[in-house]
Amino acid sequence: MSDEVDTAVKMELYRITAERGRVPNASELSEVMGLPRNDVIAAFARLHRRRLLVPEKRDPARIRMAPPFSGIPTAFPVEAKGKRYYANCVWDAFGIAAALHSDAVIPASDGYTAEPLTLQITDNEPVPQAYVAHFAVPAAHWWDDIVFT
Amino acid sequence: MLLFRSEETVNRWCAAQDRPRRPLITLEQLWRLAVTWYENRLTPGSRRPAADEMVNVFSSVGLTGPFWDPKSDLW
Numbered sequence: 001m002s003d004e005v006d007t008a009v010k011m012e013l014y015r016i017t018a019e020r021g022r023v024p025n026a027s028e029l030s031e032v033m034g035l036p037r038n039d040v041i042a043a044f045a046r047l048h049r050r051r052l053l054v055p056e057k058r059d060p061a062r063i064r065m066a067p068p069f070s071g072i073p074t075a076f077p078v079e080a081k082g083k084r085y086y087a088n089c090v091w092d093a094f095g096i097a098a099a100l101h102s103d104a105v106i107p108a109s110d111g112y113t114a115e116p117l118t119l120q121i122t123d124n125e126p127v128p129q130a131y132v133a134h135f136a137v138p139a140a141h142w143w144d145d146i147v148f149t
Numbered sequence: 150m151l152l153f154r155s156e157e158t159v160n161r162w163c164a165a166q167d168r169p170r171r172p173l174i175t176l177e178q179l180w181r182l183a184v185t186w187y188e189n190r191l192t193p194g195s196r197r198p199a200a201d202e203m204v205n206v207f208s209s210v211g212l213t214g215p216f217w218d219p220k221s222d223l224w
Contacts, residue, residue: 007193068187094179094184132156
């Protein structure tokens with residue numbers, strides 16, 4: 001039973017995020033889905049244990065990360081489908097274009113100099129650039145502090 | 150993970166942060182990872198790749214070794 005609720009909560013969360021460009025909280029999902037708010041929060045917690053969502057530490061009714069989407073503005077905005085989304089990192093910025101199956105423009109910046117570096121996905125490919133991504137954390141430790149990763 | 154104009158700015162960031170230099174990924178590799186990870190994320194059956202699947206995904210874009218192994222304890 002909880003698996004069905006978790007899937008329903010996850011799907012509605014992603015549907016609203018894709019449609020509106022922002023991640024809904026437990027109250028919004030409760031109202032849309034006709035579920036008790038505490039049931040939605042409990043689903044958030046189970047989905048977190050499965051590493052599918054990351055609730056805010058101090059407010060489990062809000063979502064910090066619904067990969068590839070960020071629940072808060074970040075340095076990785078993604079312009080796609082006429083909306084602005086926020087990604088958790090450069091990988092997730094590309095991930096939003098992949099999840100939406102959409103062209104995208106990503107007005108990012110250099111992680112050291114802050115120089116603007118614009119990325120673009122067109123026709124299911126990145127526009128070639130010599131930029132690089134640097135993974136500071138090995139895969140075995142990504143979830144030790146997923147927000148930093 | 151962060152984006153950099155070049156290897157030079159990666160090195161400067163690592164020095165400033167007192168962090169070791171880790172592998173660099175091209176945009177083409179990153180896009181292939183993003184598609185594999187997320188292209189079905191808005192569908193009901195989507196899930197994160199399991200650990201062994203992750204190793205295969207990374208290997209398919211040329212990323213191998215313990216850094217890319219979620220079960221590795223070499224770090």
